Amino acid sequence: MKGKKMALYVQCKDIEGEATDSNHQKWIICDSASLPVFRSIPSGAVDQQRTKGETSLGDITLVRQLDKSSPKLMEACALGKFNKEVKIEFTTTTGGKTDTYLKWKLENVVVTGYSCPGN
Numbered sequence: 001m002k003g004k005k006m007a008l009y010v011q012c013k014d015i016e017g018e019a020t021d022s023n024h025q026k027w028i029i030c031d032s033a034s035l036p037v038f039r040s041i042p043s044g045a046v047d048q049q050r051t052k053g054e055t056s057l058g059d060i061t062l063v064r065q066l067d068k069s070s071p072k073l074m075e076a077c078a079l080g081k082f083n084k085e086v087k088i089e090f091t092t093t094t095g096g097k098t099d100t101y102l103k104w105k106l107e108n109v110v111v112t113g114y115s116c117p118g119n
Helices: 046-051 068-078
Strands: 004-012 028-029 030-035 037-039 055-057 062-063 082-094 098-111
Touching: none
Parallel strands: none
Antiparallel strands: 004 028, 004 082, 030 062, 037 055, 082 098
């Protein structure tokens, strides 16, 4: 990805971030995100039977720097607050032009964990 700058932004109602990108003003800036997808395979399954398992999604994990949204995210986790809608956008910037290449729109979101590691 030489010459490209990647960024990840999250928008949660009532939680203001520090992004200054023109398309993501006041969104939360993140360094990375992961969304695990699992498929269970029935015991003893062979060949085509292996595709009949159930698919499930794990929790989305966001990695980010400490900023002004951090206390609100921690509070949302501690109190079990639901957010009606959360948007996550993955962007890349080349030659001063920013493009969004992946968008996740989530509904009825709850923060299930919060960790604040220190160095």
